[in-house]
Amino acid sequence: MASSVATAETGEIRIAKQYGLAYLPLMIMENQKLYEKRAAELGIATKPVYMTLGNNTAANEALISGNLDVITNGPPGFLIFWARTKGTRNEIKGIAPLLSQSMWLNTRDPNVKSVRDLTEKDRIAVTAVKTSTPAILLQMAAAKAYGDAEYAKFDPLTVSLSHPDGMNTLLSGKTEITAHFTSPPYQNMEVKTPGVRTILTSEEVMGGPSTFNLLFTTTKFGEDNPKAVEALVKSLDDAQAFIRNNKEHAAEIYLEMSNSKNTSKAEILELLNDPGTTYTLTPQKFMTFVQFLKRIGTMKTTPENWKDLFFVYVHSQPGD
DSSP states (O other): OHHHHHHHSOSEEEEEEOSSGGGHHHHHHHHHTHHHHHHHHTTOOOEEEEEEOSOHHHHHHHHHHTSOSBEEEOHHHHHHHHHHHTTSTTOEEEEEEEEEOOOEEEEOOTTOSSGGGOOTTOOEEESSTTTSHHHHHHHHHHHHHHOGGGTTTTGGGEEEOOHHHHHHHHHHOOSSOOEEEEOTTHHHHHHTSTTOEEEEEHHHHHTSOOEEEEEEEEHHHHHHOHHHHHHHHHHHHHHHHHHHHOHHHHHHHHHHHHTOSSOOHHHHHHHHTOTTOBOOSOOOSHHHHHHHHHHTTSOSSOOSSGGGGBOGGGTTSOOO
16 A cells, blocks of 8 residues: 555655745755655655746746646735635645745835835835735735725835845846845845845734745645655755754855855854744744735635645644
8 A cells, every 4th residue: 555655646846946045945955855865754756856936926827837846935925826726726735834034125215214205206126016925014014004995005116026136226226126125135135235224024014923935835736745745844844953953054055056146154144043034834924914915805715724724734833
């Protein structure tokens, strides 16, 4: 029986990551061959194939079309996608978070002290307008400042750019981009530039730490390949522990695999030691996002609790 189950599992699992320190667990998994070790323990021959994409929309399409097996996104983008696919043959479900970390809204405009000072002259770089985590955090900040009816107040100011491109355009000072809602290491590099400062953090919006991104797949893939997904969760847990216990080596792997030219090992270590960044399997603040997205009408279908969003592998975590 064990042999037939193992044979039924996929021969490879195609995993998409994006740019930034948030994807360090996947880099560690690839570099240290952690998935291969866990797959062998479970008696399957599944091999991981890691790819890098900078666009969530393209990743979503690749998942639905079957060109990718596992992708990443922030909680809001995942939740919107979950609601859209719920009950269809393309239904998706979360596997596990990569980490919880702080995101900052940085600006180079000396006249902008808070989001209330943003005007039609400002342009804010986010990874994807209206659906990315930075875009939703901006909507939540607008609702907090001006009321739920004005949640989309800043939407016309947003521009879709990858994290590296957003940083480069902000720091160049030669484009329309005056602000950038981003993540480590880009936000930290930005504020070291004279004239750039932080005016909002995700903790201020969410009322505490929140999951930055997570791995997810289609329900069908997860049900057809339970051991492949279990190996992914276990190897992700291994990678998170590796980062916590071997920060110097983890920093070296990041610099090597990201081909980063603008960041030093000391700067990466500083980020890895930041208490605002936690590599954990625990889902945090998913229901806070759900409640907001339901309130403004973005999510018509909502889960009863956070466990409805995930496969069983993380149900033992103290999530919310």
